[in-house]
Amino acid sequence: MAAAARCTLLGPLAAVAAFAAPSALAAAPATEPQGLDFPGIDPAVAPGDDFFRYANGRWLSAATIPADRSSWGPDEVLAELTAERIAGLIQEAAASAQPGSEARKIGDYYASLLDEAAIERLGLKPLEADLRRIDAIGDRAQLARALGETLRADVDILNYTQLHTDNLFGLWVAQDLDDPAHYSPFLVQGGLGMPDRDYYLDPAAKMARMRALYQAHIATVLRQAGVPDARAKAVRIFALERSIARAHWSRAQSEEVLRGNNHWLRADFPRRAPGLDWDAYFAAAELAAQGKFVVWQPGAVAGVAALTAQVPLATWRDYLRFHLIERNSAYLPQAFVAEHFAFHERILQGTPQLKPRWQRAIDETNDALGEAVGKLYVAHYFPPAEKARAEAMVHNLVAAFAARIDRLAWMSPATRAQAQAKLASLQVGVGYPDHWRDYSGLQVERGDACGNAARAQLFEYRRNLAKLGRPVDRSEWVMNPQLVNAVNLPAMNALNFPAAVLQPPYFDPGRDPVMDYGAIGATIGHEISHSFDDQGALFDANGRLNNWWTSEDLAHFRAAGDRLAAQFDAYRPFPDVSVHGRQTLSENIADVAGLAVAFDAWRASLHGASAPIVSGFSGEQLFFLSFAQSWREKIRDQALRGEIVTDGHAPSEYRVDTVRNLDAWYQAFGVRPGAKLYLAPEDRVPVW
Ligand SMILES: [Zn+2]
Secondary structure (H helix, E strand, C coil): CCCCCCCCCCCCHHHHHHCCCHHHCCCCCCCCCCCCCHHHCCCCCCCCCCHHHHHHHHHHHHCCCCCCCCEECHHHHHHHHHHHHHHHHHHHHHHCCCCCCHHHHHHHHHHHHHCHHHHHHHCCHHHHHHHHHHHCCCCHHHHHHHHHCCCCCCCECCCCCECCCCCCEEEEEEECCCCCCEEEEEEEECCCCCCCCHHHHCCCHHHHHHHHHHHHHHHHHHHHCCCCCHHHHHHHHHHHHHHHHHHCCCHHHHCCHHHHCCEEECCHHHHHCCCCCHHHHHHHCCCCCCCEEEECCHHHHHHHHHHHHHCCHHHHHHHHHHHHHHHCHHHCCHHHHHHHHHHHHHHHHCCCCCCCHHHHHHHHHHHHHHHHHHHHHHHHHCCHHHHHHHHHHHHHHHHHHHHHHHHCCCCCHHHHHHHHHHHHCCEEEEECCCCCCCCCCCCCCCCCHHHHHHHHHHHHHHHHHCCCCCECCCCCCCCCCCCCCCEEECCCCEEEEEHHHCCCCCCCCCCCHHHHHHHHHHHHHHHHHHCCCCCHHHECCCCCECCCCCHHHHHHHHHHHHHHHHHHHCCCCECCECCCCCCCHHHHHHHHHHHHHHHHHHHHHCCCCCCCCECCECHHHHHHHHHHHHCCCEECHHHHHHHHHHCCCCCHHHHHHHHHHCHHHHHHHCCCCCCCCCCCHHHCCCCC
C-alpha cells in the first residue's frame, strides 16, 4: 500500500498501485471486486471519534507522499495515470501527423518541452527581445505599455476561483453579472510573486521567514540572468511587491461578489485610479476600443496605479525583468527551473523533489492545447457507455435535489419556485464539451518551447478578447476533459464533469453503485448545490446578479451558514492555525448538501430493493466509507498551511468529518453522545 516508485516516461503503471484498492486500476483486472480499500480502514479508531482516520487510518500510516508531490491521494493517483496515458497518446498521434494538424501541434509542443539540449543551448535568448524592451523603458507611458503587454486571461473569479496572477493585473472574460446576455472584461488585482497578500504582511514568524527566503530567491534569479547588483535590486523589488500587497484585497474580500461587481467606464480609470497611463496600458493590452470594464478590487487597482507613478522607473524595470524570467522559468535552462522549484515548490509547498520533465511537459501541453489533447483522451479512455452511465447518475442527483427543495420546511413557496426554475435550466456537461475549440490559429514551432508558450498564452488571451461583443455561449467548458476535477459555473448556471474524474475510485463500473454515489455522487451533488448556496443565491436562472431568495429564507440560510462556519472554525490542523470557517463556507455547505443529496439519490435508485452488503458493511456504511476514502489525502505541513491561507476549501480531513451533519451517518455507524464527532440533533447543520 505504500507509494510505488515514480513513473518514468512510458514506464510501467506501477505508481497507480499507491491507491490500495485494486479497483482503482482501471487498466488492470479487478482482483478484488468490492470496490473500496477495506484493508485501509483502521478498525482501532471509532468511526464516531475520527471518521477520516477510521476510514483511512491504515492507508495513512502506510502511504508516503512521493518526493515530487506536496500531497497524495486518489486525485494525484488519477492525475499520474492520466498523464501517462496522455504521453502515450501524444506520441502515437504525433508520429503520423500531417504538418499543421492538431496532432502535429500537440506533438511539437510536447517534444519542444522535452528537448533539454535545445533549451540549454538557447539560454536566455528566447527572452532577449522582451528584456531589451524592458531596458528601454524611459518614461511612465512606456512603463504602462510594458505592463499592458503582460495582461493575459489567467484568472477566473467565479468558476475556478483562480485569483492569483503575478502579472500586474489579470483579465477574466465572462458574462456580465448585471447583463448576462453579454460578456464583460473583469480586471483582477495581481503583481505578487508569492501566493497572497498575507505572505507579505502577516507578522507570524513563519511568514517573516518566507519573506526573507523570497528576497534571496529574487536575488538568485537576477544573478543567474547576469543582472548586476542583484541583492540591492531584490530588496527594492520585494519592497515594491509589499506595497502592492498592502493595496490588495484579502482572499475573503475578493470572494464577495457584491463587493467585486463594480462597473467602470473607460473614462473612469484616470479619475478613480490615477497614476497609470491607462491609454497606453489598454492600447498595449489590445483593449483600446473597450468602453466598459468590471473592476473587481477597485482599491487594489487604485493603489497599484498610484505605485506606477511613485516608484522609480529603475525599480519597475527590475521588477519586470525578474517577473519575465520567473514566469518563463519552465522553458529556460535547468538552473532557472531548479531555482523556481526551490522557492515555489520546496519552500512554499514543502515538496522535496521536482516532477519529472515529461510530466511537467504534459501539464504545459494541457494548458496550451487542452481541448485538442482532451479530444484524443476521451476517444481512447471515455467510452460512450460510461458517459451514459454518468449522465444517468447526474439525472438522479438532480431529481433528488428537486425533491429536497420541495421538502424544505423553511423555504417559502416563492423561493422554492425560483429554485426549481433554476434547477430545471441547469446546463450539465458530462465528460467533454459538445463543441471543441479551434486551434488552427495557434502557431507551434518545434524546438521553441519558450516561444510556443508565449504564443499559446497570447492565443488564449485573444480567444477571450474575441468573446467581447459576442453572445454568451453557455456550452463552453472551463475545464479540460483530461482534468481530475469538477466545477460549477455559477453565473452560467452550468456544471462541468470532466471525463478524467469519471473513473475509479470515484466512478467504477465494476462495483455496487452505492460506492459511486458516496464518491462521485457526492461530488455531483456538491457542484449542483453551488447553484443554490450563498453565491448561487445571488444569481438567477439566467445568471443575472439578482437575489431570488426572500429575505426570510436568506436569513435562515445565512444563520445555518453561520453555524457551519463556527463548526469549521473550531478545527485546528496545527496548534497555531485553525480552519477559516468563513473563507471555506460555500464549499462546506456544498459538501454537506452534496452528501445529503447523493444519499437520497442512492436510496431512490434502489426502488425499494434492499441495500447490498459488501465485506460485512451495510449499504449505508459503504456509502459513507466511499465518501471518506474518496477524500483521503496525505499532505505536507507547508502545503497545508498554504492551503488554509489561500484555498476556498477546507482541508480534506474536515471535509470528511462533515458526515457528522447527517442523521443517516449516526444511524449507519451507531454513533452516540460522547463520541468526539457527535453533535446533538439540533447542532447538526444539514442546510438543505
Ligand atoms: Zn465546490
